[in-house]
Amino acid sequence: MTGSLPNDRLIKEMPKIDLHVHLDGSVKPATVLELAARQGLPLPAGDEAGLRPFMQVEEGQCGSLRQYLGTFGFVLQFLQTAEALEQAACEVVEQASGHNCKYVEVRFGPQLHLHNGLSLDEAIAHVIIGLKRGEQLYGVKARAIAICMRHHSFAVNSEVIEAAARFLGKGLVAVDLAGDEAAFPAAAFRELFEIARQRKLPVTIHAGEAAGPDNIYEAIMNLGATRIGHGISLREDPAVLALVKERGITLEMCPMSNIQTRAVTGWSSYPVRHYYEQGIAVTIHTDNMTVSDTNLTKEYGILADIFHFTASELAAIVMNGVEAAFLPDAEKQLLKQAYIRDFHALGIDVQHAQT
Ligand SMILES: [Zn+2]
Incomplete structure (x- = not known):
């Protein structure tokens, strides 16, 4: 089994992990219908199919990360209440469980949810409540990551870092930087991530998605990132690639999203196999389940079908993710054992997999 190509059933059944999934990009259209009705807000369409164009990028129609990010404004208007945040967070966990995900880190910009009177701390607290509810209902461990937005001021973002620090170890595990990288x-x-360092907050940074490897270098050397969101442009600079490898920096790659934002021109130039073979800690995630119309099974299916990753190689990628989880060591060890057990039950030996 170890060297064999996985079939669809195996890909669906194997345990997975999602460390890079955005809350606002993963709200189900059906939930927007519900939230709009409950909140008395108008909608441009009355059913799920009609809403999809407002929440999803069209195949081949999205030209850039900037255009991709444009879809988020629509959903955010419905995510301004405690109840909505709890429901959306809980449903990300539910969706993850449908693909045998055992651990998920859900990220969101708390400052994007304050238009209806919630405070920063309330926004974070309610997302965590929703994640905890999902964890109990679906048996998927779930933690939050708070995002600073690139276009926000230092003052706004530093409040996010300080608020995140108050929830560290209480359902929140890290901070991130996202938005228009170019x-x-x-x-x-x-200066902003110096505060994160002082508060001992783990850091992941979106870098090398819509800009060059200088941003990856900067994120690692000066912003304290131990994980990089995407990192597609890494191959353009061998010195930065060597740095990522030496330091064991994890790349959170999101294939569907990376194609849609034109981080690469097509699958033939997508560097996932190249990075994997260089010994880089590659991991695979969904980014935005609704915006990108994706899920973990689909993403791993792409790796198998297009890049010919074997079952044991896919297992190694999953285990890279487990290793990179922003969890305390003891919790991570338990999680690791649970993944190994599940892989063994499917006849996949992860002992020999590259982790
Ligand atoms: Zn992202």
Whole structure:
């Protein structure tokens, strides 16, 4: 089994992990219908199919990360109450459980949910409540990551870091930087992530998605990132690639999203196999289940079908994710054992897999 190509059933059944999934990009259209009705807000369409164009990028129609990010404004208007945040967070866990995900880190920009009177701390608290509810209902361990937005001021973002620090170890595990990478390079955020360092907050940074490897270098060396969101442009600079490898930095790659934002021109230039073979800690995630119309099974299916990853190689990628989870060591060890047990039950030996 170890060297064999996985079939669809095996890909569906194997235990998975999602460390890079955005709350606002993963709200189900049916939930927007519900939330709009409950909140008395108007909708441009009355059914799920009619809403999809407002929540999803069209195949081949999205030209850039900036255009991709444009879909988020629509959903955010419905995510301004405690109840909505709890439901959306719980449902991300539910969706993950449908693909045998055992652990999920759900990220969101708490400052994007304050238009209806919630405070920063309330926004974070209600997302965590929703994740905990999902964890209990679906048996998927779930934690939150707070995002600073590139286009927000230092003052706004530093409040997010301080609020995140108050929830560290209480359902929140890290902070992130997201948004328009091309317009706001990583170097402008040194002072901000110095606060994260002082507060001992683990850091992941979106870098090398819509800009070059300089941002990846900056995120690692000056912003304290131990994980990089996407990192597609890494191959353009062998020195930065060597740095990522040496330091064991994890790449959170999101194939469907990376194609849609034109981080690469097509699958033939998608570097997942290249990075994997270089010994880089590659991991695979959904980014935005609704915006990208994806799920973990689909993403791993792409790796098997297009890049010919074997079952044991896919297992190694999953285990890279378990290793990179922002969890305390003891919890991570338990999680690791649970994954190994599940892989063994499917006849996949992860002992020999590259982790
Ligand atoms: Zn992302």
